[in-house]
Amino acid sequence: MDLTLKIWRQKDKNSAGQLVTYPLNGISPDMSFLEMLDVLNEELLVKGEEPVAFDHDCREGICGMCSLFINGRAHGPERGTTTCQLHMRHFKHGDTITIEPWRAAAFPVHKDLIVDRSAFDRIQQAGGYVSVNTGGVPDANEIPIPKTIADKAFDAATCIGCGACVAACKNASAMLFVSAKVSQLAMLPQGKVEAKTRVENMVAQMDVEGFGACSNTGACAAECPVGISLDNIAMMNREYLGAKASSENV
Amino acid sequence: MILDSKIPEGALAEKWDKHKFNVKLVNPANKRKYDIIVVGTGLAGASAAATLGELGYNVKAFCFQDSPRRAHSIAAQGGINAAKNYQNDGDSIFRLFYDTIKGGDYRAREANVYRLAQVSVNIIDQCVAQGVPFAREYGGLLANRSFGGAQVSRTFYARGQTGQQLLLGAYSALNRQIAYGKVKMYPRTEMLDLVMVDGKARGIVVRNLITGKIESHSAHAVVLATGGYGNVFFLSTNAMGSNATAAWRAHKKGALFANPCFTQIHPTCIPVSGDYQSKLTLMSESLRNDGRVWVPKTVELAQRLRKGEIKINDIKEEDRDYYLERKYPAFGNLVPRDVASRNAKLVCDEGRGVGASGLAVFLDFADAIKREGQPAIAAKYGNLFEMYAKITDENPYESPMRIYPAVHYTMGGLWVDYNLMTNIPGLYATGECNFSDHGANRLGASALMQGLADGYFVIPYTIGDYLAQTPYAKVSTEHPAFKEAEQNVKAITDRLLSIKGNRTVDDFHKALGQIMWDYCGMARNAEGLQFAKQEIRKLRDEFWQNVKVTGVNEELNQTLEKAHRVADFLELGELMVDDALNRNESCGGHFREEYQTPENEALRDDENYAYVAAWEYTGPGNQAILHKEDLKFENVKLTQRSYK
Amino acid sequence: MNWFTKTFSSTIGRKIIMSVTGLFLCSFLVVHLVGNLTLFYRDGGEAFNIYSHFMANNPVIRTMEIVLVLGFLFHIYDAIVLTRRNKAARPVGYAENHPQENSTWSSRNMGLLGTIILVFLLVHLWNFFVPARFGELEGVPNAEYTNLYAEVVKAFKNPIYVGLYVISMIALAYHLIHGFQSAFQSLGLTHKKYTPFIKTFGVAFSVLISLGFALIPLYFFFFVNL
The missing domain is CATH 3.90.700.10 (Succinate dehydrogenase/fumarate reductase flavoprotein, catalytic domain)
Structure with a gap:
């Protein structure tokens, strides 16, 4: 099929960018979206033009490196799908496809479609862990965890950190991302020990990074490629209020 | 060169405990005087960086991805083995050891594999303590499933996303050390050379993938945890960015590359x-x-x-x-x-x-x-x-x-001794980056086990032994060795950018992959391998005359990144072919059509090939030199593998 | 900043204030509507005037009035602070965006709906509260109270006012449809068992309250003759 692509091109962080139009022909419906961009880049290279820079790595939907705001949707039109798992069969011959980077003050553009998501790492560094050193831990089966709790914690733990929640949210809020880790660890006995400090610190860092607040629109969960639930945000709010009311940190 | 594997004396089951007692220790107050570089933040790298930071060393960790959490360990699906015997089905450390040695078609070191089986149980404890949500039974205890090559259920899993959960566990431990200031993290930074001073690994040269800046980092020891080289084949289950450049450039500085032809082709x-x-x-x-x-x-x-x-x-x-x-x-x-x-x-x-x-x-x-x-x-x-x-x-x-x-996994990698140190003093290789534990074929759910074993439980002990014998004095990055390595990197970059040929990097990569798959893939023969060697050389020559790399160094330039990696694949591919050609037997993932049983099973030649083939780099275009480390089997009997 | 101000100046803290004040304002709506139902009494406004007299003079109500004003002020102030923060969180927007695929219109436009309600509120206060409290309403013969009812009748014969009131109540309905359940989410009060009920109740509440208020001007415009 033949397509028209409108792609955000931007030289670097400090330059202004713009949408540039590229025609692209002979695309197979079985291609993945990123393979389609590979084809475009090979064409651009052959013409001696600079290929489009975009983040990607595992191409199997798990590493969270790929991003892209495609036709007004984070990771494109298919629900529960990362861009690398989006296939061209979901587009039609003659379509115009607009491709933009994630937009958020906390995610500045490095180049073209590549953004800086290190804010996410800094939030995790603020408390997204259980403080245990290697060694000296109890036997794994000494901490029985009800299956229902383990499953719920797992659901939260599947977050791939891609940033689609921020990209889709009208406020560029990172609440879904932060809450996934907060609630995963708050549910598990291992994480409960330092749950209060964790939620306080992670939320504080989230605010420092300049993400917006949560308006409970649900856009984040709707666009999340791995289906992280809004329940996590509620749980984080609960944890936060409880922690603020009762923690030792004044 | 004599390859000393430094396997401790004594009974198999006691080697590791004895060794841990015998290694020299660095006093807690002195640990902060040592700097360690860890390249790669997958299971092996993140776990090592975190643990070394916890111990008190100053760690610098590097990854080419935008975050340490993206390392390709994340894509492992099935599970992680551990000899817990929670299922009461007859598992034991010895059985896991035996299954792994047998599964590897008797081309791995007994002592390493036994240690792996021993620490496997600690890994599960560690991960659970970190909050890794393994699958559980209704009673609240951990669930297991069975996996290929074993007749017991010893695989711990987290749905189909075990690698992700384990990596996020290691990433969380790493984050904690980053927050404490014990680990300094350098994402979007790619190692392009190893720096040696007085014959010892003392640092690396990296390229900042955002600005293109070439920078040097000095340390007392360097740990490479940079994964495998399956992307030589272009098409593989590896991530697009997975590459051999760090390991290969270390190889070019003298680190031996072991068993490069041992490639795992995943059936599903x-x-x-x-x-x-x-x-x-x-x-x-x-x-x-x-x-x-x-x-x-x-x-x-x-x-x-x-x-x-x-x-x-x-x-x-x-x-x-x-x-x-x-x-x-x-x-x-x-x-x-x-x-x-x-x-x-x-x-x-x-x-x-x-x-x-x-x-x-x-x-x-x-x-x-x-x-x-x-x-x-x-x-x-x-x-x-x-x-x-x-x-x-x-x-x-x-x-x-x-x-x-x-193509899924590469059992071969940098040669390491029992301490996971390469033949270059101070240079370590862990996880898929080394060759050590899987022989000629890796069993399912063993890669995660090895990566975490190396990072959490092996290298923290063994690196101390080396550092305890290393003076505190730091080497400045102004040292001529650093400057020379920087110049070397700049020269390669300049050369790649100046060719301005007609063929794209991906095009070369695909061509190389096709040669490798056709002649050095699931089945190989001498004739095909010889042909492949010539083809690879031709392709490599063409690459250096006709590759097209756009842009400049001083920017985010993904084409240039790929060009560096493919340049190295073009050399590594030839070494894989050399190794496959040298090994006149079939074993595990290495199947030479000339050597098979009447039932088309792999036919080993234990008499002549029960060794590790460790290759020494001898200069551009020159034939690599083979060094052999004989494998001694004292605890298992070498038999024709049978799964009938 | 001490822990208290830190807590309530965080994004979550501000959302908690939005939720608590929002739910409090919902309770006010209930009381206000119940009181206003006296307008439907066909007694020439006697019940309503007694009721409004009570509201204007009872010390408990007068105290609550201050709380109510504070509730509005906090709700509005935090809404402004959060909106500004949210705008700043995305300085460059998308060239193409289809948020309707992932969220409801009302959830994305709470600020707009709130502003409409605020304008309404000011007009409403000007219409009734100011004259009742500070103005010179005509008295009711043989009674201690003034005739606010007459003001109501007068105002709701004006089609512009009626239109404004009805439109504002539609805005209120949408504001509440999102806001009611959203408040529980922000406070972390969710549970598999109760959240579906809260959501259904929230919609019913929003529609009934807004409908109740909207009926008043319509009733006076169409059915009450001076």
């Missing part, structure tokens, strides 16, 4: 759909617990199916050949990966393959769904089925999956 991947294909997607081996592998019994039926004259359901039960169950009744569909892959190739070579290309076999869940019901199967494999449906647009609950083998 989604088949290639077109020449635009950029990577292959693995479907977890755990699917073979419930899926049955088959092809039509006759070539004629297969042909009619491929042409669409008949449908899958038109093939009667008696016309289906469940060839793994037929040939290996004891293990059935759960034979090791190399055996499953080779048999898939065999039936497809016979013309009985399915799918448009004929390069696929069926993995059928109809019986399992009938037996356990769709919800039970969905609970076990739901995310894998979904992934399959997304990629192929077919519903695996209704029609069987089509699968074909694909």
Whole structure:
């Protein structure tokens, strides 16, 4: 099929960018979206033009490196799908496809479609862990965890950190991302020990990074490629209020 | 060069404990005087960086991805082995050791593998303490499943995303050390050279992938945890960015590269759909617990199916050949990966393959769904089925999956001794980056185990032994050795940018991959390998004359990044071929067509080839020199592997 | 900043204030509507005037009035602070965006709906509260109270006012449809068992309250003659 692509091109962080139009022909419906961009880049290279820079790595939907705001949707039109798992069969011959980077003050553009998501790492560094050193831990089966709790914690733990929640949210809020880790660890006995400090610190860092607040629109969960639930945000709010009311940190 | 594996004396089961007692220790107050560089933040790298930071060393960690959490360990699906024997089904440390040695077709070191089995139990404890949500039973205790190459259930798992959960656990430990200031993290930074001072590894040269700036980092020791080199084949289950550059540049500085031809071809991947294909997607081996592998019994039926004259359901039960169950009744569909892959190739070579290309076999869940019901199967494999449906647009609950083998893991890697140190003092290699534990074939759910064993429980001990004997004095990055390495990197970069040829980097990479797959893939022979060697040399020459790299160094330049990596693959590919050519036997993932049993099984030659082939770099275009480390087997009897 | 101000100046803290004040304002709506139902009494406004007299003079109500004003002020102030923060969180927007695929219109436009309600509120206060409290309403013969009812009748004969009131109540309905359940989410009061009920109740509440208020001007415009 033949397509028209409108792609955000931007030289670097400090330059202004713009949408540039590229025609692209002979695309197979079985291609993945990123393979389609590979084809475009090979064409651009052959013409001696600079290929489009975009983040990607595992191409199997798990590493969270790929991003892209495609036709007004984070990771494109298919629900529960990362861009690398989006296939061209979901587009039609003659379509115009607009491709933009994630937009958020906390995610500045490095180049073209590549953004800086290190804010996410800094939030995790603020408390997204259980403080245990290697060694000296109890036997794994000494901490029985009800299956229902383990499953719920797992659901939260599947977050791939891609940033689609921020990209889709009208406020560029990172609440879904932060809450996934907060609630995963708050549910598990291992994480409960330092749950209060964790939620306080992670939320504080989230605010420092300049993400917006949560308006409970649900856009984040709707666009999340791995289906992280809004329940996590509620749980984080609960944890936060409880922690603020009762923690030792004044 | 004499390769000293430094395996401790004594009984197998006591070696590691004795060794831990005998190694020199660095006093806690002195640890902060030592700097350690860790390259790569997958399971092996993140766990090492975190643990070394906890111990008090100053760690600098590097990854080329935008965050340490993206390392390709994240994509491991099936699980992680540990000899916990929670299932009371006869597992033990010795059994895990034995299965791993046997699964590796007796080409791994006994002592290393035994240690791996020993620390496997600690890994599970550690991960659970970190909050890794492993699968659990209703009673709240951990669940296990069985995996290829084993007859016990010892695999711990987190749905089909075990690697992700383990990596996020290690990432969280790493984050904690970053927050404490014990680890300094450098994401989007790629190592492009190793720096040696007085014969010891003392630092690295890196390229900042955002600004293009070439920078030096000095340390007392360097740990490479940079993963495998499966992307030599272009199409593999590796991530697009997975590369051998750090390991290869260390090799060019003198580190020996061991068993490069030992490549694992994973039997259950989604088949290639077109020449635009950029990577292959693995479907977890755990699917073979419930899926049955088959092809039509006759070539004629297969042909009619491929042409669409008949449908899958038109093939009667008696016309289906469940060839793994037929040939290996004891293990059935759960034979090791190399055996499953080779048999898939065999039936497809016979013309009985399915799918448009004929390069696929069926993995059928109809019986399992009938037996356990769709919800039970969905609970076990739901995310894998979904992934399959997304990629192929077919519903695996209704029609069987089509699968074909694909390059997945490389058992070979930098040669290391028992301490995981390469032959360069102060340079360590952990995880898939080294060669040490899997012999000629890795068992399922063992890669995660090895990565974490190396990082959490081995290197923290062994690196102390080396550092305790190293003076505190730091080497300045102004040292001529650093400047020379920086110049070297700049020279390669300048050369790549100045060629301005006509052929793209990907084009070269694909051509190399095709040569490797055709001649150094699932089956190899001397003639083909010799041909491949010439072809690779030709391709490499053309690369350096005709490659097209746009842009400049001082920017985010993904084409330049790839060019560096492919330049190294073009050299590594030849070494793989050399190694395959040298090893006149078949073992594990290395199948030389000349050496097979009448039943088409791999025929080892223990008399002449029970050694580790460690190759020394001798300059551009020169023939590498082979060094042998003989493998001694004192605790297992070498037998023809049988899974019948 | 001490822990208290830190807590309530965080994004979550501000959302908690939005939720608590929002739910409090919902309770006010209930009381206000119940009181206003006296307008439907066909007694020439006697019940309503007694009721409004009570509201204007009872010390408890007068105290609550201050709380109510504070509730509004906090709700509005935090809404402004959060909106500004949210705008700043995305300085460059998308060239193409289809948020309707992932969220409801009302959830994305709470600020707009709130502003409409605020404008309404000011007009409403000007219409009734100011004259009742500070103005010179005509008295009711033989009674201690003034005739606010007459003001109501007068105002709702004006089609512009009626239109404004009805439109504002539609805005209120949408504001509440999102806001009611959203408040529980922000406070972390969610549970598999109760959340579906809260959501259904929230919609019913929003529609009934807004409908109740909207009926008043319509009733006077169409059915009450001076």
